[in-house]
Amino acid sequence: MMQHLVALAALFSTSIAAAQLCPGIGDCRKPHAEPGCVMPECCTIVCELNPLCCEFTWDQGCADLAIDMCDGINCPAEGVCSETHPTPGCDQFPCCDFVCAIDGWCCSVTWDEICANEANRVCGIAGCAIEIPIGAIEEAEPCYEHFNDGCNKSLFATRAVAFGQVYAGKFATDAPRDTDWMSLSGSQAGSRVRVEIAGEFPWEFQIVTGSCEGPLEVPFIAHGGPCAPSTLVDFIVPSGAWYAVITGGVETRTFRHAFTCDEIDPIAPPPKEPPEPSPYGLRYWLRMTHVLQADLDGDGLVDARDLSILLNAWGTSDSVADLNGNGTVDAADLSILLNAWSQ
Amino acid sequence: MRTITPAVILSSCLCVCAHADGPLVFAQPVYDEMPAGIGPTMLRARDLDADGILDLVVPARSVDGISVVLRGVGDGHFLPWQSLTVGGFSDWAELEDFDGDGLVDILFGVRGDPSQLALFKGDKAGTFSDTSIRVELGRDNSGLASGDFDGDGDRDVAATNYLGASVDILLNVGDGHFTRAARLDVARWSGSIAFPRQIEPCDVDGDGDLDLLGVLTGSGRLILLRSNGDGTFEKSREWQVPQIGEERPGFATIALADLDADGDIDVLGTALLLAPAQKSIAFMNDGSGGFAQRIVLEGTPIGYAFSVCLGDFDHDGDLDAAQGAALPGLIVPMRNIGGSTSPQFVVEQFLGIGQLPRYLIAIDVDGDCDLDIVGCDSPVRAVFTAINLTPQMDGCTPRLLAAPTVALKTNAEKLQSITPTPTFDCNEDGAKTASDLVLELHAKERR
Numbered sequence: 001m002m003q004h005l006v007a008l009a010a011l012f013s014t015s016i017a018a019a020q021l022c023p024g025i026g027d028c029r030k031p032h033a034e035p036g037c038v039m040p041e042c043c044t045i046v047c048e049l050n051p052l053c054c055e056f057t058w059d060q061g062c063a064d065l066a067i068d069m070c071d072g073i074n075c076p077a078e079g080v081c082s083e084t085h086p087t088p089g090c091d092q093f094p095c096c097d098f099v100c101a102i103d104g105w106c107c108s109v110t111w112d113e114i115c116a117n118e119a120n121r122v123c124g125i126a127g128c129a130i131e132i133p134i135g136a137i138e139e140a141e142p143c144y145e146h147f148n149d150g151c152n153k154s155l156f157a158t159r160a161v162a163f164g165q166v167y168a169g170k171f172a173t174d175a176p177r178d179t180d181w182m183s184l185s186g187s188q189a190g191s192r193v194r195v196e197i198a199g200e201f202p203w204e205f206q207i208v209t210g211s212c213e214g215p216l217e218v219p220f221i222a223h224g225g226p227c228a229p230s231t232l233v234d235f236i237v238p239s240g241a242w243y244a245v246i247t248g249g250v251e252t253r254t255f256r257h258a259f260t261c262d263e264i265d266p267i268a269p270p271p272k273e274p275p276e277p278s279p280y281g282l283r284y285w286l287r288m289t290h291v292l293q294a295d296l297d298g299d300g301l302v303d304a305r306d307l308s309i310l311l312n313a314w315g316t317s318d319s320v321a322d323l324n325g326n327g328t329v330d331a332a333d334l335s336i337l338l339n340a341w342s343q
Numbered sequence: 344m345r346t347i348t349p350a351v352i353l354s355s356c357l358c359v360c361a362h363a364d365g366p367l368v369f370a371q372p373v374y375d376e377m378p379a380g381i382g383p384t385m386l387r388a389r390d391l392d393a394d395g396i397l398d399l400v401v402p403a404r405s406v407d408g409i410s411v412v413l414r415g416v417g418d419g420h421f422l423p424w425q426s427l428t429v430g431g432f433s434d435w436a437e438l439e440d441f442d443g444d445g446l447v448d449i450l451f452g453v454r455g456d457p458s459q460l461a462l463f464k465g466d467k468a469g470t471f472s473d474t475s476i477r478v479e480l481g482r483d484n485s486g487l488a489s490g491d492f493d494g495d496g497d498r499d500v501a502a503t504n505y506l507g508a509s510v511d512i513l514l515n516v517g518d519g520h521f522t523r524a525a526r527l528d529v530a531r532w533s534g535s536i537a538f539p540r541q542i543e544p545c546d547v548d549g550d551g552d553l554d555l556l557g558v559l560t561g562s563g564r565l566i567l568l569r570s571n572g573d574g575t576f577e578k579s580r581e582w583q584v585p586q587i588g589e590e591r592p593g594f595a596t597i598a599l600a601d602l603d604a605d606g607d608i609d610v611l612g613t614a615l616l617l618a619p620a621q622k623s624i625a626f627m628n629d630g631s632g633g634f635a636q637r638i639v640l641e642g643t644p645i646g647y648a649f650s651v652c653l654g655d656f657d658h659d660g661d662l663d664a665a666q667g668a669a670l671p672g673l674i675v676p677m678r679n680i681g682g683s684t685s686p687q688f689v690v691e692q693f694l695g696i697g698q699l700p701r702y703l704i705a706i707d708v709d710g711d712c713d714l715d716i717v718g719c720d721s722p723v724r725a726v727f728t729a730i731n732l733t734p735q736m737d738g739c740t741p742r743l744l745a746a747p748t749v750a751l752k753t754n755a756e757k758l759q760s761i762t763p764t765p766t767f768d769c770n771e772d773g774a775k776t777a778s779d780l781v782l783e784l785h786a787k788e789r790r
């Protein structure tokens with residue numbers, strides 16, 4: 001019995017040692033003379049099963065094991081990360097690994113336009129940090145817990161926020177994706193609210209209206225980040241129940257899975273081994289303020305400087321200058337500004 | 344623990360006396376096996392060869408990328424007619440004149456990477472040829488809806504991107520070529536994955552243009568995309584299926600009709616529960632496209648509700664329904680005993696049909712003026728017909744077929760990988776629920 005245990009222990013330690021040689025070179029799914037293969041995760045899996053694959057040569061048996069065991073593991077793979085190609089995965093491991101953690105489609109089906117756009121956006125960037133303003137009220141939500149996820153919880157919950165105060169929070173993923181819902185007191189339907197937002201990740205700010213039972217709508221979405229400088233977003237307060245929501249995403253998609261938690265909450269530990277650290281941080285802050293309907297620069301007056309801002313934004317969807325919230329800065333917005341002109 | 348005894352249930356079928364205003368009575372289904380390796384996913388019926396008998400276009404999941412057209416015989420059977428190489432798995436097809444030549448064409452939604460539309464041009468003989476027109480869609484198309492969305496007189500298309508959580512709006516140039524006008528997000532607020540599956544065109548608010556109603560299988564929500572009449576749509580508006588007992592049901596399929604005779608289109612959906620008895624959900628339109636009123640109605644007492652169709656099966660002036668349930672595969676006709684303004688269903692018969700009745704339609708296949716139930720069962724690889732034997736209130740005479748056959752397949756693929764308890768948190772909402780079981784059933788035979 002003891003002999004068996006010793007043998008097992010020796011085999012186990014050999015497997016671990018062999019796996020530590022990963023990644024090697026050569027396609028994991030094809031035999032090659034060198035030990036190991038280029039996909040770190042797949043190489044590790046195969047070498048833990050058959051240490052010889054990492055000690056001598058990556059033969060047909062190793063390649064067959066890779067085909068069996070490495071379904072969906074395609075980093076790195078053929079194809080330039082910044083360009084679309086029909087095969088899954090791409091040629092730069094860190095980039096491929098991160099994009100696939102956000103979006104499993106890219107490593108299981110095809111490296112499509114969304115994957116390539118994501119690679120162009122995120123690969124090669126340096127992580128960054130924001131400075132949380134002094135006096136900010138922290139969300140204090142550990143990673144993988146969901147204190148204020150609104151309609152994503154069976155018991156509806158939001159974070160109560162007030163005008164003028166800075167609120168800080170974190171965005172951590174895995175499943176379900178983190179969404180921070182906020183209820184703003186003291187706002188009137190039709191009034192204009194300005195949100196200043198900074199985040200260490202590509203953030204998505206939503207206005208959600210209605211009730212969880214329905215109808216639920218997202219009439220307004222804005223994006224920004226990561227990092228400097230803070231972004232101003234204006235929205236018109238809807239009638240009825242509404243919520244401000246911060247989550248992670250860009251125009252074409254929301255993020256999930258990729259934002260590694262930076263703390264371990266003993267009450268809610270990570271549901272599974274988190275992915276490699278992402279280039280993005282987790283923190284954000286925001287502050288909501290009332291603004292006059294056409295006071296675009298927030299100086300308390302509607303004047304030539306506001307007119308200049310509006311004209312500069314003409315034809316765009318800039319929410320600060322889109323006074324009627326129809327998605328385009330146009331003559332209707334100009335009319336609103338001129339009507340509000342301070343004398 | 345659920346106990347399922349289909350044999351007992353099947354033996355009780357048809358043990359009722361049919362009489363006017365009595366139970367709905369259908370013959371046990373007759374089957375037509377599909378060509379080898381082809382798993383049918385939905386049906387479109389039309390008399391393609393002008394012989395007075397409805398034929399079927401059947402999108403399918405097959406490794407060879409083949410969908411089929413079946414010729415109606417007139418007795419409930421359908422025979423192989425044409426095989427169309429659409430290039431991948433197809434979950435949906437639309438039958439319309441897309442190229443403006445006056446003849447019906449087929450537009451398949453083809454899943455895959457990327458998914459796409461594939462247009463097959465129809466001729467006067469009712470046969471179809473590949474136009475080579477392919478239109479790229481988003482990730483993993485599941486459902487299509489066709490209609491004139493921009494008011495220019497041709498047939499446009501909306502397509503659900505099941506894994507993309509969006510709906511593509513594709514406007515017809517006029518000759519069957521399409522341009523993507525918009526990609527509309529659904530359930531953007533959600534922390535889980537929405538999985539939009541089915542989408543249907545209808546004017547929900549009576550403004551004369553076609554809006555879109557659909558199913559978010561992952562979120563368990565009905566969605567409305569209200570049309571502006573010019574090919575653009577408002578942002579998604581979503582209603583949750585109501586909680587039933589301790590459960591929030593899974594939501595797979597809808598059928599549209601005016602359920603309460605108030606002149607607007609309502610929605611009847613399946614409510615899949617992990618609890619034994621299944622239900623239906625009626626989303627009642629307030630006339631302006633609001634569906635806040637949701638009514639829980641009966642469904643099959645066993646199995647897992649997955650498909651539904653509506654029809655006045657006894658010609659009494661109100662809408663009855665049929666629900667298809669997986670595990671075991673059953674069809675239950677549901678008689679409306681609440682009348683035309685207040686639907687209320689009662690289940691009086693079980694039809695054993697296989698494993699997973701993925702899609703149902705109510706059509707008259709035998710020309711006797713009443714509505715029969717036709718459906719497809721993908722794991723069993725068959726289409727089936729249950730002939731309506733119900734005495735019709737308006738004198739329509741049922742055609743009694745000689746010895747209807749019950750032909751449950753013995754060589755059918757089993758749904759072994761699917762258990763009544765969801766295995767995975769497919770929609771990533773943090774729990775394994777009825778929605779996950781719907782997603783598992785939907786994904787069956789997906790690559």
